[in-house]
Amino acid sequence: MLKIALIGSTGMLGIDVNSALKGVNFLIKNYNSNNLDIADPQAVNASVNGFKPDYIINCAAYTNVDGAEAEKEKADAVNNIGVQNLAEAALNTGSRIIHISTDYVFDGSKRTPYTEDDEPNPINEYGLSKLRGEEALKNSGASYIILRTSWLYGKNGKNFVNTILKLADSRKKIEVVDDQFGSPTYTKDVAYAISEIIIKDNSKNEIYHLTNEGYTSWYKFAVEIMNVFKRTNCEIIPVSSDKSVRPAKRPVYSVMDNSKIKEDYNIELRPWKDALKKYCNDIGYFII
Ligand SMILES: NC(=O)c1ccc[n+]([C@@H]2O[C@H](COP(=O)([O-])OP(=O)(O)OC[C@H]3O[C@@H](n4cnc5c(N)ncnc54)[C@H](OP(=O)(O)O)[C@@H]3O)[C@@H](O)[C@H]2O)c1
Structure with missing residues (x-):
């Protein structure tokens, strides 16, 4: 049976990765900041050496994009x-790393x-910090797959869909x-793609x-969230980014081409509107 160390198992993506892998015959060991600080090399070595996983899936990250401007050492x-450290x-153990990265490694100047x-x-x-992590992994000599994803939402984390739904219930x-x-x-x-x-x-x-x-x-x-989740009492108003000044700059365009993973693994995720409908079916119309 394949042994998998899931790092960041309590995060928004990590929880769903855990569920997806449970459906397959894997031996999974879960890690989060309570039982392993990945910034501590000795602790990482001891954990990985003790378990000798076939795969390390790294969903752990410092994900506060605005916070990272003031806390760059922490990020x-x-x-x-x-x-x-993971790499x-x-x-040492011959484990293969599946590491999650981001569209925010790009500057957004492409169209x-x-x-x-x-x-x-970036x-x-x-x-x-995410790009430096990618580079460290690529240069480490460890076996790796880096998956860059974007604009994530899911049941178990702070994200745009849940924020809009909560705001829509209290604002016009x-x-x-x-x-x-x-x-x-x-x-x-x-x-699902990771499994x-x-x-x-x-x-x-x-x-x-x-x-x-x-x-x-x-x-x-x-607007699509309001349609899918059937919110009718709140209006969404378009504004330019100049009107919403935030500590961290965001790329204006960070759309990514997914054809390489389709070619190599025959993996193609559904269109984003279908995925949003699936999310609505999975969680119901109301966010608590
Ligand atoms: N969210 C997005 O929109 C988005 C977009 C593109 C890419 N990504 C990438 O996708 C991945 C998953 O993101 P997410 O939104 O699921 O993240 P998240 O919900 O913020 O979860 C982060 C996880 O990392 C763990 N963690 C943080 N610091 C740690 C440390 N020092 N040692 C060990 N574990 C630590 C947390 O553990 P605790 O719960 O114990 O603190 C938590 O399990 C990340 O690599 C992120 O960069 C995210």
């Missing part, structure tokens, strides 16, 4: 040093979908930016882009 400790431990061959150029501290109007474009992605779909990758693994060291198909703006995403 780097998890998103870069943490990945470096070094994986090299056609980013491929894995496009040069990253414009915020979070993106920079919500202003949402209409000039940033990306691909909303359901955590359950990414989790498929393990089953079909071709053992190559690669970066893959992995999002639900299609793209939209945050404004149009919010």
